[in-house]
Amino acid sequence: MELIDQCRREVFKRLWAHYSQLVPIVPKLNQAFKDRGEDWTEDHVAYRTLPGEFTGAHILQGVFEALGYSRKDDYFFEAKQLKAFWLCPPDVQGHTRDASPKIFVSELIPTKFSSDFQEVIRRLGSQVTASPLRRIQQLRDQVRGGNQLAIEQMTRECVTLLTTFPSWSRPSLRDYEVLKKESEYASWTMLFGHQINHFTVSVHLLKSFQGIRAVADFLEKDLKVPMNHSGGVVKGTSDLLLEQISTMAVDIDYAFQEGVEKVPYGFVEFAYRYPMSDKKHDGLWQSYYQGFVTSNADKIFESTFKK
Structure with missing residues (x-):
């Protein structure tokens, strides 16, 4: 196994542990599927970002490219004012x-929101004054050069970036409400930054369910x-080659400047990918449609909407 492959797999092992700890429904669901004799295979992991010189989708792209990923299709969400792309694993x-899970990265486009909204976004981004990528890229070069010690260092740097709270100051409830009024996506990302939004399970690999x-x-x-x-509970159709469902996000305690409040955090998505027209339902990665469908994803974003 290549050393970068070893590093990538360890990163996901730790990301999964972090996500499972914060989203208590995850181990419950994992066990329920195991009780049916099912293996739990991740289809993709999704991240949200806010724009900025040292924040945003380009930072996450650099992290995952260092782990061997390559950028693929771009997407645009008019109603939510988001741009997005996915990254393909090398294996x-x-x-x-x-195979490692695909990565889906989205970023807010703030220009069509109110001036108060844009000021909060600008202020948050301006507090991040250095890129976290330089150190990760340096360690990647060391790992590629055969440095065994750099594997753990790079793993730790990647996991830290993807599991800790954003680098900007602790949010106020006022800023949270300013963003939430116009974009739930923005208010969520202000709180959690580059932390995992959700993992997605590959339904087409399950044996005991008919669809x-x-x-x-x-x-x-x-x-x-x-x-x-x-x-609708099922987003997508067989004609689109992708069907998706998702749970609603679990609430967790969040410490704002003014005190602790419950806010929605993470959820679990399930995706059924259909084989391409010239392929069989054989479990091989290359046999299935691997892109995303904006009309599906637009509704999946709403799993973190607080009712």
Whole structure:
């Protein structure tokens, strides 16, 4: 195994542990699927970002490129004023179970929001005065050069960036409400920055369910998990080659300047990818549609909406 591959897999192992700790529904669901004899395979991991010289999607792109990823398709979300892209892992030559998850990165476009809103975004970004990428890229070069000690250092740097709170000062409830009034996406990202928004499970690899609606019924009816019904519980169709469902986000305690409040954090998504027209349903990564569908993702974003 290449040393960068070793580093990438360790990064995801630690990211998964962090996410599972913050989103208590995750180990519960994981165990429920194991009880049915199912393996839990991640399809993709999603991140949200706010713009800035040393924040934003380009920072996450640099982190994952250092781990061997390559940038693919771009997307635009008119209603939510977001731009996005996904990154392809390098280990996609065999079975999907053996591949690293795809990465979906989105970034807010603040220009069409109010002046108060834009001022909060500008103020947050201006507080981040150095790029976290230089150190990660230096360590990547050392790992590629065969430095075994650099593997742990690079792993730690990547995980720290992707699990800690943003570099700007602790948010006030006023700023949170200013952003939330116009964009729930922005208010969430102000609180959590580059932390994981959600992991996604590959439904097409499951054996005991007849399609994604059966998974939705299992989650909602059997396990009593609150589901995202925006646009319907199942987003997408077989014609689009991608169907998705998601739970609603769990609430966690967040320490604002004024005190602790409960806010929505993370959720779990499930994706069914259909084989390409000339391919079979054989489990091989290259056999399935691997992109994203904006109309689906637009509704998945609403899993963190507080009702």
